[in-house]
Every structure is written in C-alpha cells, then in structure tokens.
Amino acid sequence: MATINLKINGKAHSVDVEEDTPLLWVLRDHLGLVGTKYSCGIAQCGACTVHKNGDAIFSCVTPASSLTEDEITTIEGLSKNGDHPVQKAWAEVDVAQCGYCQAGQIMNASAFLKKNSAPSMEEIDEAMNRNICRCGTYHKIREAVAMAAKSN
Amino acid sequence: MATLTKTNRRDFLKIAGTTAGGLFIGFNWMSCDSPQMEALSTEEVLANAKNFNAFLSIAPSGDIVIYSPNPELGQNIKTSFPMVVAEELDADWNRVRVLQASLDTDKYERQLTGGSGAMPHSWERLRKAGATAKYLLVAAAAKKWEVPASELTTSEGVIYHVKSGKKMGYGDVANEASLLTAPEDVQLKDKKDFKIIGTPVKNVDSGDLFTGKPLFGLDFYREGMLHAMIQRPPFGMKIKAIDDAEVRKVAGVKDVVSFENSVAIVGTSTWPLMKAKKLLKVEYEPDGKVESSADHNQIFKDLLANGKAEVMREDGNVKAAFANAAQVVSAEYQCPFLSHSPMEPMNFFAHVQGDKAELIGPTQTPENARKTAADILGIPPENITMEISRLGGGFGRRLRADYVAEAVQVSKLMNAPVKVTWSREDDLTGGAYRPAVRYRFEAALDSDGNMTGYKLRGVGMNAGNSTRENNFPSGAVENLLIENINYESSITTNAWRAPITNFLAYAEQSFLDEVALAAQKDPVDFRLELMEKAKANPVGGELQYNVDRMIGVTKMAAEKSNWGKNPNVKQGFSVYFSHRTYVAQVADIEIENGTPSLKKIHVITDCGMVVNPTGANHQVRGGVVDGMGHAMYGNLTFEAGLPTQTNFDKYRLIRMKEVPAVDTYYVDSGYDPTGLGEPCLPPTGGAIANAIYSATQRRLRSQPFIEQEEFTDLNMTIKRA
Numbered sequence: 001m002a003t004i005n006l007k008i009n010g011k012a013h014s015v016d017v018e019e020d021t022p023l024l025w026v027l028r029d030h031l032g033l034v035g036t037k038y039s040c041g042i043a044q045c046g047a048c049t050v051h052k053n054g055d056a057i058f059s060c061v062t063p064a065s066s067l068t069e070d071e072i073t074t075i076e077g078l079s080k081n082g083d084h085p086v087q088k089a090w091a092e093v094d095v096a097q098c099g100y101c102q103a104g105q106i107m108n109a110s111a112f113l114k115k116n117s118a119p120s121m122e123e124i125d126e127a128m129n130r131n132i133c134r135c136g137t138y139h140k141i142r143e144a145v146a147m148a149a150k151s152n
Numbered sequence: 153m154a155t156l157t158k159t160n161r162r163d164f165l166k167i168a169g170t171t172a173g174g175l176f177i178g179f180n181w182m183s184c185d186s187p188q189m190e191a192l193s194t195e196e197v198l199a200n201a202k203n204f205n206a207f208l209s210i211a212p213s214g215d216i217v218i219y220s221p222n223p224e225l226g227q228n229i230k231t232s233f234p235m236v237v238a239e240e241l242d243a244d245w246n247r248v249r250v251l252q253a254s255l256d257t258d259k260y261e262r263q264l265t266g267g268s269g270a271m272p273h274s275w276e277r278l279r280k281a282g283a284t285a286k287y288l289l290v291a292a293a294a295k296k297w298e299v300p301a302s303e304l305t306t307s308e309g310v311i312y313h314v315k316s317g318k319k320m321g322y323g324d325v326a327n328e329a330s331l332l333t334a335p336e337d338v339q340l341k342d343k344k345d346f347k348i349i350g351t352p353v354k355n356v357d358s359g360d361l362f363t364g365k366p367l368f369g370l371d372f373y374r375e376g377m378l379h380a381m382i383q384r385p386p387f388g389m390k391i392k393a394i395d396d397a398e399v400r401k402v403a404g405v406k407d408v409v410s411f412e413n414s415v416a417i418v419g420t421s422t423w424p425l426m427k428a429k430k431l432l433k434v435e436y437e438p439d440g441k442v443e444s445s446a447d448h449n450q451i452f453k454d455l456l457a458n459g460k461a462e463v464m465r466e467d468g469n470v471k472a473a474f475a476n477a478a479q480v481v482s483a484e485y486q487c488p489f490l491s492h493s494p495m496e497p498m499n500f501f502a503h504v505q506g507d508k509a510e511l512i513g514p515t516q517t518p519e520n521a522r523k524t525a526a527d528i529l530g531i532p533p534e535n536i537t538m539e540i541s542r543l544g545g546g547f548g549r550r551l552r553a554d555y556v557a558e559a560v561q562v563s564k565l566m567n568a569p570v571k572v573t574w575s576r577e578d579d580l581t582g583g584a585y586r587p588a589v590r591y592r593f594e595a596a597l598d599s600d601g602n603m604t605g606y607k608l609r610g611v612g613m614n615a616g617n618s619t620r621e622n623n624f625p626s627g628a629v630e631n632l633l634i635e636n637i638n639y640e641s642s643i644t645t646n647a648w649r650a651p652i653t654n655f656l657a658y659a660e661q662s663f664l665d666e667v668a669l670a671a672q673k674d675p676v677d678f679r680l681e682l683m684e685k686a687k688a689n690p691v692g693g694e695l696q697y698n699v700d701r702m703i704g705v706t707k708m709a710a711e712k713s714n715w716g717k718n719p720n721v722k723q724g725f726s727v728y729f730s731h732r733t734y735v736a737q738v739a740d741i742e743i744e745n746g747t748p749s750l751k752k753i754h755v756i757t758d759c760g761m762v763v764n765p766t767g768a769n770h771q772v773r774g775g776v777v778d779g780m781g782h783a784m785y786g787n788l789t790f791e792a793g794l795p796t797q798t799n800f801d802k803y804r805l806i807r808m809k810e811v812p813a814v815d816t817y818y819v820d821s822g823y824d825p826t827g828l829g830e831p832c833l834p835p836t837g838g839a840i841a842n843a844i845y846s847a848t849q850r851r852l853r854s855q856p857f858i859e860q861e862e863f864t865d866l867n868m869t870i871k872r873a
Binding site for chain 1: 225228352354355357358359361362363364365366367368370371373379403404421422423424426427493494495496497542543544545546547573575576766770773774775776777778781799800801805806807808809811814872
C-alpha cells in the first residue's frame with residue numbers, strides 16, 4: 001500500500017491504495033467520482049477518458065501513482081454547472097441513448113477542441129474514433145462536436 | 153374529430169386526492185389487457201394499488217410528476233411515454249418531471265423492457281390516462297366557475313373560459329378534481345391537434361448523464377459494501393479443483409468462496425480483484441459437450457444435409473415445383489455467435505439478511521430477477537426489495553438474471569452487502585450470446601423468371617426456431633417449405649437485439665437478390681412482383697404482415713434513393729418486417745480510385761405515427777449502425793468451450809470512422825405507433841452486402857464481412873457522402 005496524493009478537479013486528495021491501482025478505480029472506488037466509467041479496462045473504448053493537464057487519457061490503464069504532479073479533470077469537474085460548451089452542445093443535439101459512454105466522449109471531445117478549435121469533419125472523426133458507443137450515436141456525437149467547435 | 157373511447161371499470165385508472173393534496177392517478181402502463189379504470193379514495197388507492205404500474209400526480213403547484221416504472225436502457229421510453237400522457241393532458245411539458253420507480257409489485261405490474269413492444273402496448277392507455285386527468289380538471293373548473301364544461305378550453309396546463317375571460321392553472325383545481333368520479337368515456341384528441349407528440353423532445357436524463365451523475369448500476373456504492381468478481385467455467389466444463397493460494401495473498405482480497413460452478417473472489421475494492429482473478433487456478437473437467445467453432449462448422453454441414461428437421465410451414469407442392477423448374481438457385485449463409493457487449497458490464501448489488509434481501513442494479517426484467525433471488529434464498533419474493541438503476545445498454549443481455557443470482561449467492565455466503573462486477577473479459581466469455589446459425593435457401597424459377605418454389609432450412613445453435621416461417625416471402629410463393637433444426641449446444645444463448653431476424657433478414661434479402669439476378673430482374677421490381685402476388689392472392693390465407701405497408705416502404709426507398717438512376721452509384725436494396733414495423737434500406741457504394749466506397753444508407757421506416765422524431769432518429773440510426781457493425785466486424789469464435797475474443801481489442805465493435813451517412817425517412821401510414829428499438833437493424837447487412845455485390849460482383853454469404861475471402865482484397869472504404 002502507498003499513500004498517493006492527487007489533484008483532481010482543483011482539489012487535493014490523498015488515497016491509500018496499491019501503487020499499480022489505475023486512476024479509474026481510485027476515482028470510482030475511493031473518491032466517489034463515478035462519472036468516469038469502466039467498460040474495457042484495456043484502453044480500447046474510451047469510457048474512462050479524463051484529462052491530464054488538459055490532455056485526454058485512458059484512466060483505466062494509467063496508474064494513479066504516476067499522476068501525482070498532474071492536474072486531473074473528470075467529467076464532474078469539467079464545468080461548475082454542466083455548462084461547458086461541449087456539454088451544452090451534447091444537450092442541444094440530444095446525443096445520448098443509454099448514455100453510459102457519453103462522459104468519456106465529452107471528455108475526449110473537450111480535450112480535442114482545446115487543441116483544435118476549428119476542426120474539419122475528418123479531424124473530428126479521427127479524434128472521436130478512440131471512443132466506442134455501442135448504441136451507435138456516432139452521427140450525433142459528430143454533430144455535437146462540430147456545434148461545440150462553432151460555439152467556442 | 154376527437155375519438156370517443158370506452159373505458160371499463162376495473163383497473164385502468166384509479167384516482168384520488170393524496171394527503172399532500174393534488175390529483176393522483178394510477179394507471180396501467182404496460183399491461184397487455186384492455187384498458188380499464190376505477191375511482192377510489194386515497195386509502196384505497198394505496199392499499200389496492202396492485203393493478204397499476206404507473207402514477208401521474210398533479211400537485212397544487214401545477215407541477216406534474218410521472219413515475220416511469222420500466223427500465224430505461226437507451227430506448228428512450230422514459231421520455232416518449234410521458235410525452236403521450238402530457239399530450240392528452242394538454243400539459244406544459246416544462247412542468248412535467250419523470251422519475252424512475254423501483255420494482256414494487258404492490259404498486260406496479262409488468263415492469264420489463266424488451267421486444268420493442270412498449271409503445272404499441274401502451275399507446276392507448278397512456279392517452280386515456282392523460283385525457284381522463286384533463287377531463288377531471290376541466291370538470292372541477294366548470295363546477296367552480298359554474299359554467300358548462302363544454303365552454304372550457306385547455307392549453308399548456310391552463311384552463312380557459314373564453315366567454316368570461318377567466319383562466320386558472322391545473323394545480324388550482326387539482327384538489328377539487330381528485331374528489332370527482334372518473335368518467336367512463338373520455339375523448340381523445342384528433343391526431344392533427346397534437347402539440348407535443350411529433351415534436352422533437354429531449355432526453356429527460358440528459359443533464360445528469362452529461363455531468364457524470366451516478367445513474368447506472370455500476371455507480372452504486374454503499375458504506376461497508378464488499379466487491380466480488382467471479383470466475384465461471386468454460387462451456388461444457390465443471391470444476392475439478394480450485395487452487396486459490398496466490399489469490400489470497402493479494403492485498404485487498406478478503407475471501408474466496410465458491411458456489412455451483414463458480415468461484416468468487418471477494419474484497420474491499422475492484423482493482424485487487426481484477427489482479428487476483430488472473431492468479432486463480434481452477435482445474436476443469438468435461439461435464440458435457442466441450443465445443444469449438446470447427447465442431448460447429450461440421451455440425452452445420454451435417455445437419456443441413458442429413459438432420460431431422462421440423463417442418464415450420466409447407467405450402468403447395470415443393471417437390472413438383474423444383475422438379476419442373478427451368479432454373480434452381482441455391483445458397484448457404486452463416487453467422488457466428490455474438491456477444492451483446494453493452495458498454496456497462498453486468499453488475500448487481502445484493503444484501504441478504506436472513507429471510508430478507510435488498511437488490512439494486514440494472515435489469516430488463518426486475519420481477520424475474522427478484523424471483524430468481526427468492527428461489528435461491530428460499531424466501532417469498534415479497535421479502536426482497538428491488539431498485540432499478542439506469543441500464544448502460546442491454547441489447548437483450550439483461551433479460552437474464554444470472555448476474556443477479558451471483559450477487560445473491562455471494563452476499564449470502566459472505567453475510568454482507570456485495571456488488572458483483574463483471575470485467576469486460578467476463579462479459580465476453582460469460583455466455584448468453586446471439587446464436588450461430590446457418591441457412592440453406594433454394595429457389596425454383598420458371599422460364600419467365602417467376603419464383604415458383606422456395607425452400608429454407610435453418611440450423612441454429614440453441615436458436616430455438618431459427619426461421620420466421622410466416623414472414624415474407626411466405627404468402628408470395630405458391631410452393632414453399634420452411635424447416636428448422638435446433639442443435640443443443642453447451643454454449644448459452646439469449647435474445648439479442650432483433651432475435652433471429654438480426655441475421656435471417658440479411659441472409660434472406662441477400663438470397664432474394666441472387667434469385668432476382670438469376671431471373672434477370674431488377675431486385676426492387678422482383679420483390680414488388682412478389683408482394684403484389686401476396687396482396688392479390690395470399691398463399692396460405694391471411695398474412696401476418698401488411699403487404700401494403702411493405703410495398704409502401706419499398707417504393708419510397710426506390711424513390712428517395714434514386715434507385716438505379718445514377719450509373720456511378722452502385723446500390724443494394726433490402727426490406728424487412730419485424731416487431732410490427734416495416735423498414736426498407738438502400739446502401740450506396742461509389743467506386744473511387746478503383747476501390748468501392750460505402751457512402752450512404754437510406755432508411756425508410758413505417759412505424760406508424762412518430763411520437764418523438766429525435767428519439768426515432770436515434771433508434772433508426774442506432775439500429776443501422778448496430779446492424780452494419782456486427783455484419784462487418786462481429787465475431788465470437790470458440791476453442792475448447794472458451795471464446796477466443798475476450799476484449800474489444802479482438803472483438804471488434806464499429807467506430808466513428810466506420811459509419812456512413814444514414815438518411816432517415818418515415819412513411820405517414822396513419823397507423824398507431826409501433827416500436828423502433830429493433831426493426832431498423834435487420835435490413836442493414838443485406839442492403840450493404842447487395843450493394844457490395846452490385847459494385848464488385850462479390851457475394852458475401854457469411855459474417856463478419858471483414859473475415860471473408862471475397863471481401864478482404866476489395867479494400868472497401870467508408871466515407872460519409
């Protein structure tokens with residue numbers, strides 16, 4: 001067991017876990033931040049996407065102990081009132097079916113748009129290709145990312 | 153003109169004032185029985201609420217709450233059902249809140265999600281509930297103002313008396329309305345007066361979903377709760393010996409327990425269990441058939457050739473038709489097992505305490521899940537509470553209660569609250585798949601290219617009836633034989649979105665294309681000829697599908713897709729009727745730099761009236777993406793009773809870049825709404841395969857396409873037009 005200090009959504013947290021514990025399980029099992037989802041556990045589906053210093057990472061394969069110097073942002077901390085431009089676009093386009101993958105999609109899209117504020121549709125497809133939506137909401141995800149880019 | 157509709161006095165509606173004031177109505181949301189109603193006092197409602205599964209309350213503040221009893225898994229009924237109630241009620245949609253109700257057989261009946269049947273079952277009763285509430289509110293207002301009810305009008309939650317200029321909100325008369333007797337007849341609106349139905353209404357859970365609120369089963373945590381992960385045996389095997397020595401050394405592992413053929417590793421958090429599970433050594437021995445995919449391929453061949461088949465339907469004289477045929481076309485089609493793979497893996501919380509238990513989690517069949525728990529514990533179901541969380545997808549997998557049973561078993565053994573979590577690997581290897589099926593089709597053509605005979609023999613692995621013997625083209629062919637053989641495999645299967653038809657439609661629609669080609673007829677014209685035949689003189693009497701609606705979607709598909717008009721666009725057509733809904737699709741392929749590029753799929757749907765265009769488009773496109781993804785990529789193969797693909801690196805699901813444009817159109821057929829959760833999936837594979845043939849003369853007879861020799865060197869790209 002090790003004590004790991006993390007900065008998540010602007011707040012300092014300290015957890016006692018095994019050193020190899022992925023950030024995903026620290027968030028979910030130890031800090032009650034369950035908006036970040038488990039689905040594949042091997043960096044294939046993107047449901048667990050969070051920001052590390054603004055970059056999208058797969059929290060399911062990233063040991064929390066490797067993130068002690070970083071600013072972590074989860075879906076709960078993306079905006080105060082759920083009003084980040086990407087969240088607003090997601091609501092406006094009404095993207096969700098079952099909704100399970102959408103927090104990861106939003107975290108990926110928001111990190112992507114920070115780097116590329118005026119993406120082409122091809123660039124949106126490329127960026128969002130790392131997140132799986134089993135319900136097949138891809139058309140709406142694409143539309144929402146484009147809308148969020150415009151509103152920025 | 154508004155419809156006058158009769159209601160009976162038994163269990164459709166009960167109305168009463170509540171202690172908190174306001175109007176309180178219980179009604180039956182999903183019952184298959186005919187709608188019935190009764191008015192009772194508050195006490196009686198609460199005491200005898202057994203006959204209802206939904207409640208509508210209108211508070212003195214004017215706020216309206218609809219308790220939604222059915223599990224929501226992305227099909228959006230939590231939004232579309234209340235829309236129907238609110239429409240007839242003339243409510244202000246912004247004042248309507250929807251809450252998920254827990255399983256409560258004291259209050260509700262038939263809480264389940266499956267079969268795309270919710271809307272057709274509930275359409276009329278939802279409308280009557282709203283109309284009855286409105287009737288009572290108006291009657292109460294009329295009494296208060298001492299004017300005839302016929303002089304009052306309603307709009308967005310307000311009652312108006314135009315003559316006197318008076319108006320008041322629903323909340324202002326909710327208490328008075330609750331004292332009135334429910335009417336036996338209520339007037340339903342003329343569809344042309346609908347203001348909410350037919351407009352795009354957003355998902356009621358959007359805000360919570362997009363901010364990461366704990367809505368799903370896997371998000372449930374409770375102080376002191378233990379976590380468990382379970383090792384299940386390969387299919388056809390049983391446990392011989394367990395060596396858990398290394399497992400017990402992992403920090404965070406509390407215990408290892410076994411029940412039936414499963415071993416549960418129990419601990420205080422999830423990650424240590426995932427690590428420990430890899431260290432568990434279980435020796436298995438055969439306990440039945442230990443099968444591999446190679447065995448299945450052989451079994452398919454043997455049974456198609458020599459198996460004893462059950463005749464599902466026989467019309468005319470098939471033997472003579474084939475003996476006299478100018479030409480016979482035959483082909484075989486095969487699909488693999490598939491996993492449901494909802495994004496949220498199976499999970500459930502159970503807390504067994506003596507002769508009582510508490511269950512919380514995602515299930516499509518809460519009552520069945522509770523009964524499963526009651527049987528395990530040997531206690532009455534009434535001693536078990538069941539809270540339904542939102543489902544992170546279902547696709548049929550959560551109709552089963554196997555993972556609920558596991559949570560109950562482990563909680564009982566540990567004497568503690570336990571949440572069982574399946575890893576993705578557990579989800580892919582843990583069973584209950586879409587069955588593998590192989591079909592042989594044969595068609596007899598006369599010298600004019602008319603299909604005079606049709607034979608279908610299906611062999612399925614635990615597929616039950618792998619045919620749909622009364623669906624098209626039955627009724628359109630004079631001499632027809634449909635046979636089925638079910639092979640009892642040790643590999644477990646379960647309903648998978650659009651059961652059977654998810655592959656049968658592809659096989660049949662591809663084969664009909666082969667027959668049209670042999671008959672030298674246009675694929676759409678060939679099908680229309682068959683439909684006209686079925687319409688004019690249905691073979692075998694009344695049809696189970698409505699030919700006019702099938703012709704309607706077919707013709708509209710040809711029109712909207714510009715069928716056959718553009719020589720640069722190679723097209724594939726497919727049409728299928730399932731779950732009461734008619735869907736035709738056309739796939740467009742263009743040749744770019746010498747390789748085929750899939751650009752677009754046109755989808756024409758006749759689901760009767762469209763309740764929520766946003767939700768409908770979701771289901772249509774989602775069904776197409778699902779149908780395409782699994783036809784192209786989905787494959788679950790077996791080696792010695794174990795799936796070879798154990799996670800999304802090998803078990804491929806469709807992604808953003810692999811999705812063509814999907815154009816959606818709806819036929820305004822004037823019928824009441826039918827379900828959309830499944831029917832748009834079945835036609836997609838056939839439309840794509842037929843377009844691939846049209847573009848490349850390569851016929852794909854097996855799924856997934858990417859693993860077929862005929863497909864691999866085509867270098868097909870997918871680009872949105």
